[in-house]
Amino acid sequence: MLFKKLFKTILFCALLTSSFSSFSNDNSRRNELVKVIDLELKEVTRLNKQTRTSNPDLLLRMAELLLEKARLVKELENSRYVKLPAEQRQKIDRNKFFSSSNNYFIQAQKTCQLILKKFPKFSGKSDVYYIMAYNAKEFQQDKKAQTYFSRSVKSSKKTSFTSTRSKIALAEIYFNQGQYKKAIPLYENAFRNKRFRDKWYTKDSVNLAWSYYRSGREKRAISLMREAYKLSKNSKYIDMSFSIERDLAYFYTDSGRVDQAVKFYKSIGKNIASNLLKVSTYLMSRGKYSPAEKTLKQALSYKVSEEEDIEINIKLLNLYERFGKYHKHLSVAKLLLRYYEQKKLNGEQIKVLEYQLKRISGIIQKQVNGKQYKKQKKTLQSKAKLAVGYFSLLAQYDPLNAYKYSFLAAETYFAADMNNSAVEAYSESLKRAQDINNSKYIKLSNEGMMAALGGKNISKKNKDKYIEVAYLNSLRADSKSKQANKIYQRLFGLYFDRGDIPSCEKTLISYKNSFPRNFSTQEAMLARIMEHHKKKGNLNGIKSWVLKINAGEFKVTPKFAKKVKLAMLTMQFENVEKASSKGDKKQALALYVHIYKDPTSDAGAKQNASYNIATLFHELGDSYRSYGWTKRALSHMSSRNVKKFQGSFLVIANGLFDHQKSSESVEIYSLVLDKLCKQRSSNKAVFLKNAVVVALADDQGDRAREVLDSAYRCNISTSKIDELELDILEYEIEKKNWSSALKQIEKLSSSKKIYAKLIHPLGRIRNAYLAAGRVSNARNIERDILRYYSKVRNKKSFELEALDEVAMIKIDNVERRVKQFKNIELAFPDKKFNGLLQKKFLALDGLTAEAVKTMDIGSGKGIVKSYKILIDAYSHLINEIDNFTPPGKSKEYIDTFKKSMRNLIRPLKAKTADFKKEAVAQIKKSKILSSDNSAILFGQGFVPEYVLRNNGVIMDRGGQR
């Protein structure tokens, strides 16, 4: 029994030592205790040997001592182990290092097992189980420990010390396992026996209080906790006040009674804030968000220092992060950032803040970018704003990377379709990137800005404010891509809408440099500039471009160049048109002259101006100026334009002729013809004819020849050209240029169609030759005349004068026959006479036939002359026969001869009378004006004449009615 008491004393001393080994670091003290234990263990071992292991109490004592020694040795080993460098600790074999303590644990365990085996009915079995339970606990064998403690409780007396301790130990196991309902009765039973209440009662009370709390018995828990707090002030008990202050506050706050907790801390004079902070930590660990937040907010109310404020807010920051309360999280973060900027955060706190800012901003940005909120616009936008809030805090936190955070903010806004905010944010990031010359982010920011500006709902204000910069920056970064192409056009459009034409022009030039071959776009831009200048009446603006185009500085398609020039022309002539429409034609004239003389006016303007001036002077009847300006206009005009205005030129040229300006009109006709030469125009023949006819009228034969010669290349119908060649032929004949006339005929003779027209001119030449005694030449011409006459089938196509010429040549033949006929003289004897007479009649028949044939030509003069010749021939024969008297014949013979001859000449006389009759009828009927008329009408004698001296009489007026 003595041993039993001693044993218990030592055991509990040892237990005390082991339980609170953490509170004692004194290895020397441990060594001392080990020495004491060794002494007793030695003594107990000796006694056990003496009793030959028959006393279970001694074995129990041995087990207790071995267990205690094992714990102390392990503490010493632990102490050594902790002191080792980390690398060495990692390499150490823990079983080997802790082998010494483990041996003692094993020995203690074996001793207990020996007792239970050898002394199954041992009364102190509950103590053995108790030791085994502690031993198992030491080796973290909680189930074994639980079993042994249970056995200890069962095997011990209910009011015994061991029973009490075992119940408490078992309760603690259940408590630790969270089996509060099992722990509570064990604690309650153990606490009933106040004799064994030790200093650990406060600690065990705390456990029981927690067990109550966990079982929903808050009031009982608080009451017990407050009791334990009171006892903690007593030195008999372990001071659990530190934990209790915290736990009690937790109980209050967790049950919604934070005020009570505060009251409690106030009552005990403790720092409310720091304790609430602890509570909150605990609450949070329990997943109690709302109470934890409440607690922390209360804590903030009772903070006494900035440190506490920071600490609480750090907690809040974590709390809000864990429970997704990002708006509150952001507010706290802002507060903490201020502390950070004031350099009041410690390293850990800075890390937490940075982590939180980055993490939450990342989470929210991900949410904004994701699909989850795409259809919930308000939520999406709220989240975007939140994320941007974080990015702006990050920018403050990390100014060196502020450009990145600004960019991320902009991207977030953009993702949420908040384009107006995005644009501003991009602008900010752009500015920041530009400040540090970060080309990547300059580009990204600008691209983003442009995308946002092109997005939905962008306000005009923002567009106006940012778009130009965006475009310019984009082009600065890249001026040759497909994208740049579009941007140039947009920038141009922007400037144009603003009416900033100088910038439009600069943009166009830049565009041209970047995209020199993209004519259509350049032209489209230029067209808008031109239109603007046109609307504003800025002629100089248009001129400058026309000059560039003309100088080849700005290449455009010919079609467009024409259009631009036309625009300039339109403007140049606008004022003129105004003046004209107001009837101020003098002013119009002055403006046209001004345009013409303006050195910047191009050929088109000069062409239009000079043309219009010409028409105005024509209208005035000023042929001198009309002619001069028409010449100028023609010098500027292309063939196509001349063709366009050919009608007007014809009127002007005709006007010149009407003004008796023949040579001027010829010049205009021929100039226009020259321009129209290769064009399709029916007027070409008109201009040609007018030029030739007027030139001939003006006695400019050479000029007419020159114009006609040049017209051969102009694809004018041959018949029309031949007609004019005939005019020239007529002119040559008038001028008695016989050689030239013959050459002209030769030229014309290549066309069969013209033969009929060549006869009269040839006849005139022939007559001239005959008059000059050039008979041989005349005969040649006669042959030509007859040849041409014979080749023309349609005899009606001959003019009367031509028929006269043919007839006169034919008459020559008849006259030759008449001569031959007259040369046959009648003579006797009879036979000869008959022969000659027959010959004469034959000749008469021949010449009659020839004369009739000549009459058939249809020439009035030819007919009259033929009749005259026939009458003459017939009269000649009649007279010759009538007057013939056979020589050397008797009177009777002669009378008979004469009588028969009279019979012979009677039909001849009748025929002659018929000829005369027919001739007179023809002359009178057809009013034939023939010099042979008098011979027919009045015979061969003297006939009065009417000499027509002064040709016809000119008629100046129609006369009186």
Next chain:
Amino acid sequence: MKILLLLPLLIVVSCSTGSKKEVAGPSSGSIEEFSWVENTDFNEVPEVAFNSRDDSFQGDVAEIDSLSTESLARIPEPKLEKVDQSADILVQGITHCYRRNFEEGKKIFQDNLRKYKSHPGYWNMLGTCYYLQGKMRSALLYYNKSRGLKKDYAPPVNNLGVIYQYNGLEQKALSAYKRASEVGSFSMTPMFNMGQLYLKYHLTSDAKNIFSRLVKKNATDVDALNGLATSYLMEGNAEAAVSLFSRLTSVHYSKPQIGINFSLALADVGRRKDAQTILSSINTAQLGEYAPYYSKVLTKLSGASK
């Protein structure tokens, strides 16, 4: 390239006109100068309408012969001087031309073009001006212009006949006169021209009809009386011829175109002495194209007297 070529040309033009420092006028000097022009100058100039009833010469001149209401061709110079002062601008113009002041005449026509541009009489007279100047081709063009404006206007048709006749195309001329007398049934000049041609070619009956009408119109018309008398003479009616010739005065007998045939007629009626007197009164120095005929008649009369 075209523009580059054109520019120097223009500079030359402007330099040359500028350096001369000519005083510009409506038909001289720089064509860029027009200070005298007023807006009213552009106003439409009222045209003088053609009225065929007024298309005749009036006053003293109209009384001279049977053709003088429609032609100034046979008006003697002193009379023309009076006509020159006519208020009618076209008459002024044509009178200048008849008096061979062609430039003045043509200028009048030029200056009045806008007033008369559609007036057939204007173009006919302008054509005559050129005809009188011997510019037949120009005359032809202006006559044609006149015809173009009024197809049934006799004067240009007649005048085209005159030009044909001038060119030796008498048959064509006759057709033109015929046509002129058809379109202008009151016109005497084409008739006269036809009558002359008929006489020349001994179509006496036709000539007699025409000259009879002319004499009826103006019994003192020398040319008409001469034509009618000659017609009778050719027909062999010397007495009628003598009767008609006798209406004329000795002033006319001295002219070969009258005196030769009158003397022939006198001889035919047996008044040989008178015939010789008349023949000898003719100034042989101015016979011209009458010389051969004069010689023939002289021979005939001399032979007859023998």
